[in-house]
Amino acid sequence: MPSLLGIEELPRPEIEAILARAKDFQPLQNQPHKKLDTLRGKMIVNLFFEPSTRTRTSFEIAAKRLGADAVSITASGSSVSKGESLVDTLNTLAAMRPNAIVMRHAASGAPHFLSRYLETPIINAGDGTHEHPTQALLDARTILDRTEALEGLRVAIIGDIAHSRVARSNVHLLSKFGVDIVLCGPASLLPPELAHIAPGVTLTHDIREAIREADVIMMLRVQLERQHESPFPAGEYFRFYGLTLEHLALAKPEAIVMHPGPINRGRELSSEVADFQRSVILNQVENGIAVRMAVLERIIG
Amino acid sequence: MARLLIKNGRVIDPASGHDGIADVAIEDGRILSFGPSLSLPGADVFDAGGMIVAPGFIDMHVHLREPGIEYAETIETGARAAAAGGFTSICCMPNTLPVNDNATVTSYIVERARKSAVVNVYPIGAITKGSAGEELASIGSMKAAGIVGISDDGRPVMNARVMRRAMEFAESFGLPVIDHCEDLNLSAGGDMHEGVPSTRFGLRGIPSSSEDVMVARDIILAEQTGARFHVAHLSARHSVRMVAYAKSKGLPVTCEVTPHHFALTDEDIKAYDSNYKMKPPLRAHLDVDAVIEGIVSGSVDAIATDHAPHAGSEKMQEFEKCPFGITGLETAIGLSLEKLVHPGLITLAKMVALFTTGPARVLHLDKGTLAPGASADVTIFDTSTEWTYDVNKSQSKSKNSPFHNRKFRGGPIAAVAGGTVVWRRG
Numbered sequence: 001m002p003s004l005l006g007i008e009e010l011p012r013p014e015i016e017a018i019l020a021r022a023k024d025f026q027p028l029q030n031q032p033h034k035k036l037d038t039l040r041g042k043m044i045v046n047l048f049f050e051p052s053t054r055t056r057t058s059f060e061i062a063a064k065r066l067g068a069d070a071v072s073i074t075a076s077g078s079s080v081s082k083g084e085s086l087v088d089t090l091n092t093l094a095a096m097r098p099n100a101i102v103m104r105h106a107a108s109g110a111p112h113f114l115s116r117y118l119e120t121p122i123i124n125a126g127d128g129t130h131e132h133p134t135q136a137l138l139d140a141r142t143i144l145d146r147t148e149a150l151e152g153l154r155v156a157i158i159g160d161i162a163h164s165r166v167a168r169s170n171v172h173l174l175s176k177f178g179v180d181i182v183l184c185g186p187a188s189l190l191p192p193e194l195a196h197i198a199p200g201v202t203l204t205h206d207i208r209e210a211i212r213e214a215d216v217i218m219m220l221r222v223q224l225e226r227q228h229e230s231p232f233p234a235g236e237y238f239r240f241y242g243l244t245l246e247h248l249a250l251a252k253p254e255a256i257v258m259h260p261g262p263i264n265r266g267r268e269l270s271s272e273v274a275d276f277q278r279s280v281i282l283n284q285v286e287n288g289i290a291v292r293m294a295v296l297e298r299i300i301g
Numbered sequence: 302m303a304r305l306l307i308k309n310g311r312v313i314d315p316a317s318g319h320d321g322i323a324d325v326a327i328e329d330g331r332i333l334s335f336g337p338s339l340s341l342p343g344a345d346v347f348d349a350g351g352m353i354v355a356p357g358f359i360d361m362h363v364h365l366r367e368p369g370i371e372y373a374e375t376i377e378t379g380a381r382a383a384a385a386g387g388f389t390s391i392c393c394m395p396n397t398l399p400v401n402d403n404a405t406v407t408s409y410i411v412e413r414a415r416k417s418a419v420v421n422v423y424p425i426g427a428i429t430k431g432s433a434g435e436e437l438a439s440i441g442s443m444k445a446a447g448i449v450g451i452s453d454d455g456r457p458v459m460n461a462r463v464m465r466r467a468m469e470f471a472e473s474f475g476l477p478v479i480d481h482c483e484d485l486n487l488s489a490g491g492d493m494h495e496g497v498p499s500t501r502f503g504l505r506g507i508p509s510s511s512e513d514v515m516v517a518r519d520i521i522l523a524e525q526t527g528a529r530f531h532v533a534h535l536s537a538r539h540s541v542r543m544v545a546y547a548k549s550k551g552l553p554v555t556c557e558v559t560p561h562h563f564a565l566t567d568e569d570i571k572a573y574d575s576n577y578k579m580k581p582p583l584r585a586h587l588d589v590d591a592v593i594e595g596i597v598s599g600s601v602d603a604i605a606t607d608h609a610p611h612a613g614s615e616k617m618q619e620f621e622k623c624p625f626g627i628t629g630l631e632t633a634i635g636l637s638l639e640k641l642v643h644p645g646l647i648t649l650a651k652m653v654a655l656f657t658t659g660p661a662r663v664l665h666l667d668k669g670t671l672a673p674g675a676s677a678d679v680t681i682f683d684t685s686t687e688w689t690y691d692v693n694k695s696q697s698k699s700k701n702s703p704f705h706n707r708k709f710r711g712g713p714i715a716a717v718a719g720g721t722v723v724w725r726r727g
Contacts, residue, residue, distance in 0.1 A: 008501070087342030087617055090540035094477035128621075130503030168503060193500035301702075 001298050003122045004160040005112050008198075015137065015173060021294035022141050022287065028065065029286060041298050046072040047090075048125070054261055054285060055125050055134070059102045063294035068099070068300075083238040086110065087117055094120045094264045099300040104126075108165075108201045118282035121299050129223075135260055136169035138291040140177075142284050143216055146256060150177035154252075156210040157267050158184045158241060159220030160231075162191055166260045167220060175200050184210035185220075185241060186285035188231035207241055213249045218258045219243055219269050243269040245276070256280050304328050304343040305681060305720055310349030314356060315347065315654035316670035325354055327677040330720040331570070334673050347722065349681050352650060352714055356669045357389025357420075357678025358656040360630060362454075362533055362557060362605035365391075365422070368409060368600050369398025374610040374698045376410065379630075380418035382608070384724035386630035387713030389404060389678035390421040391543030394454040395432065402427035402438035406437075406580065407446035419676070419723040420716070423449045424726050425479065428467045432456040444474045449609070449664045452479035454533060455580070455625075459485055461518055468528035477529035477663060478554070482540065483507075484513035491677075492621050493568040494582040499525060502572065503618065507582050508535035516540040520547045523554055531663055532556035534607050536581040538591030545600040555663045556595075557605040560636035563592050565703065575616045575623035576703040578608065597646050598712035603660040604652075606633050628702045632690055633711035642684065649684070656719075658682070677720035684711035696724075 001014060028034055044063045049057050056072055063070035073093075084092075086105075093101060103111050108128030115122050123128045126132040143150065154172055159181050161167045173180050175198035183194055184204050195203050206208050211217060221239060248255065255278040257269070265271040273279060303704040305327040312323040312335050325332065333341070344461040360383060366374035376393075383391045393402035393410065407424050414422035427442035432434045432453040440451055447459075451471055457480060458464045464480075471477060471478045488511040493499045495506020495558040516532055520543060523530035532544055535556045547554035561579065566589050576582060584592075595601045609626025616623050637655075641647045657669035668678060692705040 033375045085614070085617070086619060105619070107621050110619045113573045113619060128503050165503060168501075191495075191506075192501055193495075193497045197501045 004133055004295055004299060005114050005115060005122065005124045007136050007169045008131065010133070014031065014154045015140070015176065015182060016233065018137055018294045019141050019144060021227040021297065022290040024285070025072045025098070025290040025293045029289060034065050035067060036065060037067040038297055038301055039066040042068040044068055044070050044100045044102055044296065044300070045069060045093055046051050048073065048094065049075040052104055054288065055104065056099070058288040059125060059292050062216065062289050062296055065289065066075070066293055066296060081130065087114065090114050090118055091255055094118050100296070111257045115244045123295060123299065126165050130165050132165040133169050134288070135166050135174040135294060136294055136297070138175055138256060138284055138287045139170055139218070141287045141291050142258065144279055145283065147215070150174065150179050152178065153215040153218040154182065155179040155218065156182045156184060156214040157218045157220065158207060158210055160189045160222045161185045161220065162189045162193060163223040168197070170218065171201060172200050182210045182214070186232045196242065206251055206295050207247060211250045214255055216256055216258060217243065217251060220260070221262065221264060222268060233241070238267055242267065243273050245270065245272050248273070248276070254278070258284060302345035303720055304341050304354040304487065305347065305677070305717065305722070306339065306344040307349050307681070308345045310352050310354035310681065311389050312315045312354045312671065313650050313653045314671040315650055315658045320650050325671060325679060327720045328568065330677050332671050332673055332675045332677050335671055347681070347715065352681050353682045355680045355682070356671050357580045357716070357718060358387050358632070358680045359390040359660040359666065359668055360388045360606050360608065361392045361603055361660040363545060363608040364389045364396065364610065364626070365393040366610060367397060367413060368406070370676045373612045374456070375417070377417035378420060378696060379610070380414070380420045380422060381724070382630045382695060383420045384629070384716040384718070385696045385713065386632070387634050387680045387682050387716055388420060388630060389483055389680060389716050389718040390434055390666070392423045392425050392449060392664065394425055394452060395427040396455050400427050400432050402430050402432065404442035404446040405440060407443045407448055411447045420718045421668070422512065422663065423447070423664070425452050426449045428449065428458055428478065433619050434458045434460055434463060435469060440470050440476065448476070449666065450477045450479050451530070452481065452533065454479065454481045457481045457485065457515065464519065465522050465526060468530065470542060472526055472528040473510040475589060475665070477531045479531045479533050479535045480515065481624050482512050482519060484511045484514050487511035492578065493570060494584050495584050496567050498567045498570060507580070507614055507708070509539065509584065509588065511615045512537040512581055513539040513543070519551065520554055524552055527553070529553040530536050531557070534559050534562065534581055534605070535595070535601070536562045536588060536592065538588045540597040541591045541600060545595065545598070548600060552611050555602040555661070558592050558596065558601050559605060559607045560633045560656060561627060561703070563596065564636045564640050565587060572621045574703070575618070575620055575719045576627055576701050578620060578623055578625055579607070579627050579652060580625040593641070593646065596641060601655065601664050604633065605660065606630050606635060610697050611701050612699060616701045626701070627631065628695065628697050628699055630697065632702065632704045632707070634714040635690065638684055639709060640709040674708070677717060678727040679717035680713065681715040682711065682713045686711060688712055
């Protein structure tokens with residue numbers, strides 16, 4: 001695998017291999033000594049043009065647990081603020097010969113565009129409103145920790161779908177495994193074209209309909225920073241699209257609640273739901289490291 | 302006396318309805334006559350056997366970037382690209398630096414063209430000062446200096462009241478108003494057509510409605526003011542139907558389409574390749590079908606390229622940061638043959654008309670004809686030679702074309718402007 005740019009173009013066997021390898025790495029997270037030397041002498045650069053706590057830290061820890069060196073750069077204070085173009089910035093970093101560049105950028109397709117000019121493998125850690133492939137992989141790992149297979153599950157993804165790279169990557173991944181995917185959100189954040197981006201997707205504006213009989217409920221953050229206009233009347237979001245405990249009664253008895261974080265208690269889900277026993281938000285974070293170890297090993301190992 | 306005899310070609314002259322083998326005799330920059338087996342003592346002879354000989358093609362919508370943005374194109378290089386595409390007349394949009402919104406800039410362009418351009422260059426003036434959409438530009442003075450129409454191309458007039466006044470004024474000077482129809486509120490922030498591909502790519506969409514509502518507005522204003530209203534680069538299906546409706550009502554409404562809008566859909570866009578980024582964006586299949594249907598049924602008056610050169614550095618960026626526009630002069634004939642003539646949708650004569658009498662009529666140009674006495678602008682092309690477009694060999698200063706490496710069957714062979722062969726396929 002030369003680069004990991006998105007889930008859409010990633011073949012299913014590749015996904016299965018990463019998920020299986022991530023499972024091998026899971027026990028390591030609870031060991032007192034957590035470090036392997038699989039990638040000793042290798043180096044990754046984390047280049048984040050957007051603020052990130054969990055993804056950047058997760059990649060950094062994943063690299064270090066495999067014995068690689070990791071350097072993290074954030075856009076503020078970098079040459080970007082001095083007017084250098086993105087291609088020139090990446091060429092400069094590539095000249096320092098890292099084994100891979102992990103990159104997050106606010107522009108959809110930025111890593112795809114760069115990969116045409118760069119030989120260094122690029123791992124997409126989120127590009128605009130397009131894809132966030134490692135998030136979908138860790139979400140799949142988290143679901144599979146609680147069930148045998150993805151096939152036949154009903155997964156509801158609720159919130160700001162239009163601006164969500166997490167939603168797009170999850171839709172592509174789950175669709176490849178025959179999952180029944182329901183996308184739910186206010187009309188302005190749920191363009192009808194979404195029903196056609198992958199097989200098995202249906203849309204609804206009714207959160208109850210989305211949750212009914214769901215095995216997995218994925219809540220998304222309302223991405224205020226990506227909205228260029230007010231997409232719904234002020235104050236109405238939580239009332240119609242916030243997840244509450246009473247909604248959960250509509251789902252399957254063992255249904256789990258997921259969230260890519262950071263969560264906004266009282267905006268997209270109630271505080272009780274965040275702390276709910278079948279909320280697996282922290283398991284997702286934990287799996288993030290195992291999955292990113294598997295991805296790094298596959299790309300530069 | 303400079304004489305040129307173009308022999309043995311199939312002469313297609315829509316203005317006279319002629320379509321048949323003939324020779325074309327040219328003397329001192331004027332057409333002497335065309336007919337069978339002409340002789341012209343002392344003339345240079347161009348053997349056009351197996352080729353089509355037509356009046357010089359007119360591209361009524363190009364961007365030449367001079368003055369002000371000469372690193373992307375100049376009048377000289379743009380004119381050479383035009384000749385290499387088989388065009389002998391081009392009309393340049395006013396979005397230069399400074400904007401062509403007064404007679405001084407118009408005169409500068411006319412003068413630069415006279416000195417450096419191998420083809421005829423007709424400036425189009427701005428509708429409003431600085432194309433800012435507020436105060437009318439010096440339309441009358443620009444007309445006196447040589448403009449053939451007005452347009453705030455790329456920065457459309459959003460204020461309907463300003464557009465109404467512009468139409469009234471343009472009408473009194475006999476100028477057409479050419480509008481890049483785009484409601485900037487509906488299209489704000491968009492990078493490509495709003496549809497399934499934009500949703501997949503996570504790119505913000507430009508809905509067809511942003512074009513439709515402005516076409517509707519301008520047709521209504523054209524009826525009210527009596528102005529000649531011309532829709533630039535028509536791309537959306539409802540817009541095509543509205544133009545057809547306006548024509549059926551006898552309104553002075555015309556339109557042009559670009560080759561890329563009938564050759565490509567939004568599904569052809571290579572992921573995040575900015576050579577597929579332009580306005581209006583590549584639309585959906587249904588829109589492309591409607592555009593082609595508009596050409597076939599006669600609703601479309603002209604094919605124009607919207608040749609929009611951008612320097613490589615500008616296009617080598619994140620998709621959303623790249624400027625809109627692609628080059629198009631050198632691929633227009635090839636694409637028109639491929640998509641319209643070869644499939645049998647229109648005749649060759651019809652294609653020639655869309656490049657000659659069509660635009661000449663919209664702009665009231667005394668071009669697009671091989672009538673005796675007309676200026677000797679001739680386009681020679683063929684319909685069978687296989688060739689591959691190599692953007693690196695383009696005559697344009699810029700290389701932003703999605704058609705690099707595309708194989709064509711038939712294309713331009715030579716361009717004759719004012720009786721001189723200004724380009725010939727090497």
